[in-house]
Amino acid sequence: xxxPHELTMLEQATAVRRGELSPVALAEHYLLRIDxxxxxxxxxxxxxxxxxxxxxxxxxxxxxxxxxGDALPxxxxxxxxxxxxxxxxxxxxxxxxxVFADRVATVGTRVGELLHEAGTVLPGxxxxxxxxxxxxxxxxxxxPARTPYDLTRGAGGSSGGAAAAxxxxxxxxxxxxxxGGSIRIPASCCGIVGLKPxxxxxxxxxxxxxxxxxxxxPLARTVRDAAALLDVMAAPTPGDPFPLPATDRTFLxxxxxxxxxxxxxxxxxWAQPDVPGVAVDPEVLVxxxxxxxLLAELGHDVVDAxxxxxxxxxxxxxxxxxxxxxxxxxxxxxxxxxxxxxxxLRDQGRAAGGLDYARALAAMQTVGRTFTTAVARYDxxxxxxxxxxxxxxxxxxxxxxxxxDFGAQIAFTPFTGPWNxxxxxxxxxxxxxxxxxxxxxxxxxxPHGAEGxxxxxxxxxxxxxxxxxxxxxxxxx
Numbered sequence: 001x002x003x004p005h006e007l008t009m010l011e012q013a014t015a016v017r018r019g020e021l022s023p024v025a026l027a028e029h030y031l032l033r034i035d036x037x038x039x040x041x042x043x044x045x046x047x048x049x050x051x052x053x054x055x056x057x058x059x060x061x062x063x064x065x066x067x068x069g070d071a072l073p074x075x076x077x078x079x080x081x082x083x084x085x086x087x088x089x090x091x092x093x094x095x096x097x098x099v100f101a102d103r104v105a106t107v108g109t110r111v112g113e114l115l116h117e118a119g120t121v122l123p124g125x126x127x128x129x130x131x132x133x134x135x136x137x138x139x140x141x142x143x144p145a146r147t148p149y150d151l152t153r154g155a156g157g158s159s160g161g162a163a164a165a166x167x168x169x170x171x172x173x174x175x176x177x178x179x180g181g182s183i184r185i186p187a188s189c190c191g192i193v194g195l196k197p198x199x200x201x202x203x204x205x206x207x208x209x210x211x212x213x214x215x216x217x218p219l220a221r222t223v224r225d226a227a228a229l230l231d232v233m234a235a236p237t238p239g240d241p242f243p244l245p246a247t248d249r250t251f252l253x254x255x256x257x258x259x260x261x262x263x264x265x266x267x268x269x270w271a272q273p274d275v276p277g278v279a280v281d282p283e284v285l286v287x288x289x290x291x292x293x294l295l296a297e298l299g300h301d302v303v304d305a306x307x308x309x310x311x312x313x314x315x316x317x318x319x320x321x322x323x324x325x326x327x328x329x330x331x332x333x334x335x336x337x338x339x340x341x342x343x344x345l346r347d348q349g350r351a352a353g354g355l356d357y358a359r360a361l362a363a364m365q366t367v368g369r370t371f372t373t374a375v376a377r378y379d380x381x382x383x384x385x386x387x388x389x390x391x392x393x394x395x396x397x398x399x400x401x402x403x404x405d406f407g408a409q410i411a412f413t414p415f416t417g418p419w420n421x422x423x424x425x426x427x428x429x430x431x432x433x434x435x436x437x438x439x440x441x442x443x444x445x446x447p448h449g450a451e452g453x454x455x456x457x458x459x460x461x462x463x464x465x466x467x468x469x470x471x472x473x474x475x476x477x
Contacts, residue, residue, distance in 0.1 A: 003029075004021060004025070004026050004029045004030075005029065005030065005033060005169040005170075005172070006169070006472070007021075007172065008172060008220075008221060008222050008224070008225050009075070009078055009172035009173040009220060009221075009222075009225040009228065009229065010222075010224060010225055012026060012077075012078045012172055013075050013077070013078050016059070016063070016076055016078065017063075017072055017076065019063070021077075022056075022060065022077075023055075023056040023057075023059035023060050023063075023076070023077030023121065024053065024056040024057060024060060026056065026078070026079065026121075027052045027053055027055070027056035027077075027079055027121050028053070028056075030052075030079045030123050030170065030171065031047070031049050031052060031053075031123065033169060033170055034047055034123065034124070034170050035047075037168060037170065037475075037476060038170060039143075040146070040151055041145070041146055041148060041151070041164050041165075041168055041170070042127050042137070042142060042143040042144050042145040042146055042155075042160075042161065042164065043126060043127055043145060043155075043161045043162075043164040043165035043168065043170050044081070044123075044124045044125065044126055044127060044161060044165065044170070045084050045092075045094055045096070045124075045125050045127050045128070045141065045142045045161065046084065046091065046092040046094075046125040047123065047124040048091055048122050048123065048124045048125070049123075051090075051091065051122050052079065052121050052122055052123045052124075055120070055121040055122055056077060056121050059076050059077035059121065060077070062076060062119070063076070063077075072119070073117065073118050073119030074118050074119065074228070074231070074232065075115075075118040075120045075228075075229075075232060076118075076119030077119060077121060078119070078120055078121065078172065078173075079120065079121040079122070079123045079171055079172070080115055080120040080121070080122070080123075080171065080172075080173055080174060080175060080229070081122065081123050081124050081125065081126045081162065081165055081171050081174050081175070082112060082115070082122060082125055082174075082175050083125070083126050083128055083158075083159055083161070083162050083174070083175055083176050083177055084096060084125040084126060084127065084128050084161070085128050085131070085132045085158070085177055086109055086111065086112060086175065086177065086216070087105035087106075087107055087108055087109060087112070088105055088108055088112050088122065088125070089105055089106060089107060089108045090104065090105065091104065091105055091122075091125060092104055092105075092125065093105035093125070094125075094141050094142075095128070095130070095131055095132075095328065096127070096129045096130045096131060096132065096137075096139045096141055096142075096158070097130045097131060097139065097140075097141060097328075097330075097337075097338065097339075097342075098139070098140040098141045098337050098338075099331075099334045099337050099338060100141075101141050107206070109204075109205065109206065109207070110203045110204075110205035110235070110237050111175065111202055111203065111216045111233050114232055114233055114235055115175065115232060115233070118232040120232075123170075123171065126159070126161030126162040126164075126165055126174060126176075127142055127143075127145040127160055127161025127162075127164070128157070128158050128159065128160065128161060129157045129160070129339075130338065130339045130342045131325060131328050131342060132157070132158035132177065132179065132182060132214075133158065133321070133325055133341065133345060134157050134158065134341060134396070134405075134409060135156060135157050135158070135180075135181065135182075135185050135396065135409040135412055135413050136154045136156065136157045136160065136391075136393075136396050136397060136409070137154065137155055137156065137157040137158060137159075137160025137161060137186070138154070138393065138394065138397055139339065140337070140339065144393045144394075145157075145160035145161045145163075145164045146164060146393060147164065147167065147189045147190045147191075147390050147438075147439070148164060148167050148168040148190065148473035148475070148476050149167075149190070149191060149390075149437060149438055149439055149473050150390070150436075150437070150438060152392055152393065153189070153389075153390040153391060153392050153393065153438070154189065154390060154391055154392070154393045154395075154396075155186050155189050155190055155390075156185040156186035156187075156188065156189035156190070156386075156390065157182060157185060157186060158177075158179075158182040158185075158186075159174075159176030159177060159178070159182050159183050159185075159186050159219060160186045160189075162175065162176045162219050163176070163183075163186030163187055163189065163190040163192055163194065163219050164186070164190055166190070166192050166219050166220060166221060167190035167191055167192050167221075167473065167476075168472075168473060168476040169472055169476055169477075172220070172221070172225065173218060173219060173220035173221070173225050173226070173229050174218070174219045174220075175217075175218065175219075175229075175233070176194065176217060176219045177214055177215065177216050177217070178194075178196040178214060178215060178216075178217055178420065179213045179214030179215075179321075179324075179420055180213065180317070180321070180413070180416060180417045180420050181196075181413045181415075181416025181417060181419075181420070182214075183195065183196050183217050183218075183219060183428075184196055184385050184416050184426060184427070184428035184441065184443060185385070185386060185412075185413055185416060185428075186219070187219055187385070187428040187430070187441055188385035188386050188390075188428045188430070188439060188440070188441025188443075189386075189390040189439065189441075190439065191433075191439030191441075191467070191470075191473075192219055192220065192221055192430055193218075193219065193220050193221065193222060193223055193225070193226045193427065193428065193430065193458070194217070194218075194219045194226075194427065194428045194441075195217045195218055195219075195226050195230060195425070195426075195427045195451070195455075196215060196217050196419060196420070196425060196426050197215050197216075197217050197230060197233075197234065197425050197451055198215075198423060198424060198448055198449050198450075198451060199212050199215060199242050199423030199424075200212075200215075200240060200241070200242030200243055200423070201215065201230075201234050201244055201425075201449075201451065202215055202216040202217065202230075202233045202234055203235065203236060203237040203240050204216075204240070204241075205237040205239070205240065208241060209241050209242065210324075211320050211323075211324060211364075212241070212242060212423055213320070213321075213324070213420045213421070214420070216233055217230065217233070218230050218233065221468065222462065222468070223255055223427075223429075223455060223458045223459045223462050224252060224255050224256070224459065226255075226427070226455070227250075227251040227252045227455045227459075228252045228255075230251045230451065230455075231250050231251050231252055234247075234251070242423070244449060245449075247452060249452065251451060251452060251455055253452075254451070254452030254453065254455050254456050255458075255459045256456075256459070257452075257456040257459070264299055264300060264301065265300045265301070265379040265380060265453075265457065266301045266303065266378050266379050267295055267300050267301065267302050267303070267379060267380045267381065267382055268303055268304075268305035268375075268377070268378040268380075268381045268382070269288075269292055269302055269303070269304060269305065269381065269382040269383065270304070270305050270306065270381075270383055271285060271288050271383060271384055272306075272307045273307070273387060273414035273415065274307050274308075274309035274310065274311060274313060274314060274414065274418070275311065275314070275410055275411065275414045276311045277411075278387055278411045278414050279387070280384060280387045280388075281387065281388050281389055283389065283434045283435065283440065284384045284387065284388070284389070285384075286432075287384070287431065287432035287440040287442060288382070288383075288384050288442065290431075290432060291382060291431055291432070291442045291461075292382060294431075294461065294464060294465060295382065295461070297464075298460060298461070298464060302382070303378075305374070305378070308370060308371050308373075308374035308375075308418075309367065309370065309371060309418060313370070314367065314417060314418065316360050316361075316363035316364040316366075316367060317364055317367075317421060318348075318406075319348065319349075319352055319356065319357070319360040320357070320360050320361055320364055321345065322345045322346070322348035322349035322352065323349040323352055323357050323360075324349070325342060325345040325346050325349050326345070326346045326348075326349030326350050327349075328346075330346075339399070340399040340400075340402050340405075341397075341399075341402040341405045341406065343402075344402035344403065344406075345402075345406075367418075367421055367422075368418075368422040368423060369422075371418050371419075371421060371422040371424075372422045372423075372424060372447075372448065375422070375424060375445060375446070375447055376447050376448075378447075379446070379447075379450075379453065379457075380444050380445065380446050380453075380454060380457055381444065381445045381446070382442065382443070382444055383442075383443050383445070384415055384440075384441070384442060384443065385415060385416065385440075385441035385442060385443040386412060386413055386415070386416075386440075386441065387411065387412060387413070387414050387415070388411075388412050389434055389438050389440065390438055390439070391412065395408075396408045396409055396412060415443060416443070419445050423448065424445055424446065424447065424448055425445065425446050425448075425449075425450060425451045425454055426443055426444065426445035426446070426454075427443065427444050427445075427454055427455070427458050428441040428443050429441060429442050429443075429444065429458055429461060429462070430467045431461065431465060431467065433470070444457060444458060
């Protein structure tokens, strides 16, 4: 019989519902794995063992009360960690910053409430860099998050802890957030599935969303788990700034569509970054070509398309990102405790006036319109997720030169940010591996609101080339 952590999230939920797996036993199993394995991985910033066992006992009470079938919460008794950019009342909430190392959240979020209502168990808060700003997960509040496929290399960011936890079997799935690639980057580095939904698909309540860049989304080992977790998260809230109409079916239902004969899709592809001087690793390009062939073999029309953005188009992103970094309420006397890149961005953000921000936001929206128009001609778009293989811990970070640090991050992640600028859905899939056994993610994007068809296509690829056959990373079996 499989170990509990070898089961997918949905398999765990089914086993709990059937009485084959105790929620308390499942929580204890994960807590033991976290205690034994996480010191080398850096997936969690805070482990909430008491909270997890309390949640698990409540799940067992629900089972004892005799609720049957669909009356049970969909993920009853399943551990799902929350990224430490998302507050959970009564739980340590650092935002990845040493400035807030001892802060405890007093308010929560709608996405956290939805996970609780779905019956999930909270094993802890996952590692994130300071305020979620970098594409790596390294900070002064905890150890670096590392990919379990090579512990000398980083897990990516900013949902690096969430991705590492899922990849190493310290959670079956996890909540993350993505403002410039922060779900897809670590998904690629850690060899799992990471979905950035359409802008507005997941409510930011009770908070606002002044830029529209960031959205919550799932990280999981399988496409079906990612779809099921999105079903839980994607509940609109009155007053949402970017409301979307309700879908006509569940995302899991869309995901299962690959079992029927899918229609022939027109899929664009490009692997040329819009950033001058950025080169794509040869092994990434080989994986890109193999994915193109696989899509064609599945019956789709794969066509080369030009990179829709011109050099300099994305420059409007940086001042908007800088203003967002400056919103964190850091006491003036604690500014020196921030990471150098954080201080560099915050200085830029504070220097921008209201008119500067309005102009940058308008320019960014214009770029998003250009990108959206190009994508709308196709059913999906294929690109690499990242331009490079997972880098060594510390390779991107440059405390002495934050501008160089930021530039290195852009060179690492040139394909992810435009999907945030445009607000379109995109998913990273662990379809390929380097000669040294490092994961190489391939990214599929889709037009506005098309997560359903995108998940169906992703599920079709997973069925044709299942990555689960590789098994767990060595040392995390």
